[in-house]
Amino acid sequence: MTDTASPSARSRWLTRRAVLAHVALLVWIPGCAVAAWWQVGVALGGDSLGWVYSVMWPCFAVFGAIFWWFLVHDxxxxxxxxxxxxxxxxxxxxTGDDVGPAGTSxxxxxxxxxxxxxxxxxxxxxxxxxxxxxxxxxxxxxxx
Amino acid sequence: MGSVPSRPFTFKPADRGALLRYRVLAYTTAVLLIVLVFVGVPLQVWDDDLWVVRVVGTMHGYLYIVYLVVAFEFTRRLRVPLGWMVLVLLAGTVPFCAIVAERLLTRRFDRMTGGAGDPALAPAVER
Structure with missing residues (x-):
């Protein structure tokens, strides 16, 4: 059963939406890497705020990957x-049976x-x- | 569209807890950003005082990451369309925008759930 499930799985990765998500991720991750590296330089240059952003950009990269994962699989x-x-x-x-006020039951x-x-x-x-x-x-x- | 089989997917309900988490983070990041931009930056430019920018900038930077996670989860639970979801996430980096987003999302929450509970049971159909 390694490849029999693939028709659905393959189309999941190749829908227009999924391909757009792949392209976006391919731009996003290197972009975050460059930005993080730039902020490391800023931090080493003496601006302590640079350390914050050199942590944040990798976080943004990870977040982008999570977003991409959901985009592909939703x-x-x-x-x-x-x-x-x-x-x-x-x-x-x-059939007319009322669900009732939302949240009450x-x-x-x-x-x-x-x-x-x-x-x-x-x-x-x-x-x-x-x-x-x-x-x-x-x-x-x-x-x- | 029918070519992609549906994956069974259950949503956690958009309950009051999720709303509260989102609102707390939205207001916190918004206030910090306003202080940063309208107090910290002028002090830095005209008074060469970096203290506010360093402290508030650091706090906003780390809290924004938490904001991202919380807002992502909440907008998914609220079935916010994708483009709007991205705008809500970005709102944490523009002064006052996070507050606007919080108002809009809270109104959406009330409209969809009648104040509490699962939007799946709400009477109105959203776009």
């Missing part, structure tokens, strides 16, 4: 505003999901697909 259909809309559309059935999501699935076979298939993917979590983590 599916725009499940994350962000669109994911939220989708989640609401699927989890909240249009947490109705059993799985129960509502099950009810929504009964009404929508396509959703049920989608969720089955999601849980199948969840089963392959290890394969997903491996780089293609």
């Amino acid at each position: 599916d725009p259909d499940t994350v962000g505003a669109r994911g939220l809309r989708r989640q609401r559309a699927t989890v909240t059935p249009e 947490s109705p059993d999501d799985s129960e509502r999901l099950a009810r929504a699935e009964e009404e929508d076979p396509e959703l049920a298939a989608y969720n089955a697909y999601l849980s199948a993917l969840a089963g392959q979590e290890k394969g997903w983590r491996r780089r293609p």
Whole structure:
């Protein structure tokens, strides 16, 4: 099972969004390295503030890498505003049972999901697909 | 778009704790930056006094890193669109902008969650 999971994994790394993220990271990391090195020079030149920034720029580089990782692995259909809309559309059935004021109670999501699935076979298939993917979590983590 | 399979992804709820962490960091970095720019820099330029710039600049520098982490987490939980997320992160480096961002995000939080809880359960649909 080393390479069989790759169709989905490979496309994950090659979407337009992902490629843009790769390019941005390739610019960002060396940029941070240059800036950090420049601040080390400033610090050695006697300005103690330079030490702060020579620590900060590597932190920014690491943060950029984290940001990149999320950009590549987030599916725009499940994350962000669109994911939220989708989640609401699927989890909240249009049967008029009120979810209640947000935050006051947490109705059993799985129960509502099950009810929504009964009404929508396509959703049920989608969720089955999601849980199948969840089963392959290890394969997903491996780089293609 | 359908070519990329969805990864099951669960969000932690955007609860009051996350909001509070974000607001504390936003105000702290904002105030430090205002002091740095409007007190420290004039003192440095006109009075050759580096004390304020050194101390406040150092504090702001390290706190901004914490701000980045906290703001990133909070904006993700609040489902803030990507471009706005970047602006919120950068807001910590421009005087007064972190305060504006804090107001906008707090309003978004209230609108989405009705004051507390998970935005997934909120009545309104956000853009």
